[in-house]
Amino acid sequence: MANQQAKCWLDVLEERVNMDIDWMDPAFIKSLPRKPHDQTSNQLWMGIQLAHTSNTELLKTTAKELKAEGWLATYSKMGTLMCKENIDSILGRVLVQTSPSQAYDMAATIEHAKLYDREFQQRGISRERFCIKIPATGPGVLAMRHLSREGVPVLGTAVFSVEQAIACSQAGCIYISPYYNGKSHQDPSLWPNVKDPATQHPFSHRIYQIIDSYRQLYRRTGQDQPLIKLAAFRSRKEVVAGAELGCHSLTVSAAMLKELADTPYEAEIDPGKNQPKPTEKGFYGQLQDPSPRLQPLLTSDPLAQSKDSWKPASLDVDYLANQASELIKALDNDPAGKHRLEDAIAMFVKAEMESKALIESATQQAAL
Numbered sequence: 001m002a003n004q005q006a007k008c009w010l011d012v013l014e015e016r017v018n019m020d021i022d023w024m025d026p027a028f029i030k031s032l033p034r035k036p037h038d039q040t041s042n043q044l045w046m047g048i049q050l051a052h053t054s055n056t057e058l059l060k061t062t063a064k065e066l067k068a069e070g071w072l073a074t075y076s077k078m079g080t081l082m083c084k085e086n087i088d089s090i091l092g093r094v095l096v097q098t099s100p101s102q103a104y105d106m107a108a109t110i111e112h113a114k115l116y117d118r119e120f121q122q123r124g125i126s127r128e129r130f131c132i133k134i135p136a137t138g139p140g141v142l143a144m145r146h147l148s149r150e151g152v153p154v155l156g157t158a159v160f161s162v163e164q165a166i167a168c169s170q171a172g173c174i175y176i177s178p179y180y181n182g183k184s185h186q187d188p189s190l191w192p193n194v195k196d197p198a199t200q201h202p203f204s205h206r207i208y209q210i211i212d213s214y215r216q217l218y219r220r221t222g223q224d225q226p227l228i229k230l231a232a233f234r235s236r237k238e239v240v241a242g243a244e245l246g247c248h249s250l251t252v253s254a255a256m257l258k259e260l261a262d263t264p265y266e267a268e269i270d271p272g273k274n275q276p277k278p279t280e281k282g283f284y285g286q287l288q289d290p291s292p293r294l295q296p297l298l299t300s301d302p303l304a305q306s307k308d309s310w311k312p313a314s315l316d317v318d319y320l321a322n323q324a325s326e327l328i329k330a331l332d333n334d335p336a337g338k339h340r341l342e343d344a345i346a347m348f349v350k351a352e353m354e355s356k357a358l359i360e361s362a363t364q365q366a367a368l
């Protein structure tokens with residue numbers, strides 16, 4: 001790593017992890033100094049892009065064309081059209097998320113993911129270049145297993161617990177997205193603004209335990225495990241921590257990506273120096289063993305309901321059996337994880353309802 005000092009943070013992080021963009025605006029993505037790997041989205045980012053004036057005409061035409069099929073048909077086609085605009089500006093996959101209003105309905109989630117699958121194929125975007133995000137509820141992981149078996153690439157999103165992550169592995173997801181922070185965007189007082197997020201942020205324990213679980217499962221089975229695409233950062237230090245913890249990719253907001261590109265590398269706040277970047281195939285076989293600095297994260301969980309009775313999540317439980325009853329039970333026994341999952345779904349539902357209203361109004365105007 002010669003001449004590290006002259007580099008920006010984005011360059012240095014890219015040597016360790018895949019840097020993704022958590023935003024859909026094609027003009028912004030084109031303006032970036034280097035192509036991001038993946039372009040992630042959710043109902044909030046889709047809603048903002050859908051309402052952008054550059055999409056007004058396309059929305060009208062699409063709403064008119066699909067008015068007999070309901071608002072979700074227009075929403076899904078628009079999502080893939082907007083992703084298509086970004087496909088040449090990124091190196092990897094575009095990601096869209098199934099309807100959060102159906103997060104507890106397996107059949108509806110499968111149906112929506114299949115609609116996206118068909119729409120992507122119609123846009124000429126193959127299964128190697130897209131991925132469908134599905135909230136990791138009980139019915140959500142069952143839907144993911146069904147879709148993975150059919151070859152549809154899926155990402156388990158809104159992952160707040162180790163059990164959810166193991167269930168996503170059992171479902172055959174290619175990625176998972178834990179969120180470093182819960183709803184601290186809505187309520188900044190909830191943000192643990194610590195000096196050293198890798199060792200002091202309460203959620204770092206769960207992230208590192210997920211990585212360690214996947215490392216163990218890889219050793220046991222020789223099967224590749226889901227790659228971790230960490231999301232919901234509040235600070236540059238958290239992004240650096242995500243790389244140190246051993247995530248495969250970090251998906252960051254437009255503002256954060258710009259900050260990382262504009263900020264010179266600061267060796268003094270970088271405990272993760274000289275970590276080689278593993279390849280995707282056999283990722284967990286190449287990850288370094290837990291470092292002495294991070295090892296304590298594996299032996300406790302500050303978010304656990306009862307600190308005294310805490311024990312690591314079991315790798316031997318079938319979390320998907322009996323309609324995912326073991327996953328549902330694990331979430332019921334984990335108020336911190338369950339509330340965060342519910343908050344995330346509620347935030348996505350609100351954004352989805354705004355897009356529904358926008359589409360319904362475009363459909364009405366098109367009928368005039």
Ligand SMILES: O=C(CO)[C@@H](O)[C@H](O)[C@H](O)[C@H](O)COP(=O)(O)O
Pocket residue numbers: 022040041042095133155157158177179181182183184185229231232233251
């Ligand atoms: O899950 C992924 C990517 O896989 C993200 O798009 C994820 O939805 C977002 O980063 C979070 O929802 C953003 O949450 P917040 O930072 O706005 O609280």
